[in-house]
Amino acid sequence: MKAPICEVCLKTDDILCPADEKKLQEGVISELDVKVARLLYKLLGDVDIEFKKAVEAGDLIVIMVGPGDVPLTIGKGGRNIKALMRELGKRIRVIEGLKVSGTNEVKKLATDLLYPAGVFGVNVVYKPGGGTYYKVLILSRDRKKLPEKPSVLENLLSQMVGGEVRLSFI
16 A cells, blocks of 8 residues: 555554654644554555545545545445544545646546535636635535535645635536
């Protein structure tokens, strides 16, 4: 299993090696990343998946994995996710993690996160004082289909994208 921490740290429970401890101190990885990586390793063992990152807001944790790794992570009949939900005490969504370089990647992440609500489009908005943010457009009729409150979803998307994201209903 490929994870943001080394294999030795995956197998131990309470300590991190100096290199991974440094990543944690610098904010490259979070406590949640370490916890989820270790839980996934215990559940799945040494399978060929890539765990990229975990972000948390409200009652929801989003686990980002490599391309094609979502079904394996969820497990047969959702077995792995149910075990993770018991351990972490929160609802979990598993999506494919992407490196964001434009609106196409933001739209893919938003579509995966907001399902079953549909994403109409993504725009880049330029602020008057400089800077930008992504505006994710959702049809008003899908507001009730959102998996969580819009403010929580904005927070999650902003963490995943690494920049400001706002939801807008049209």
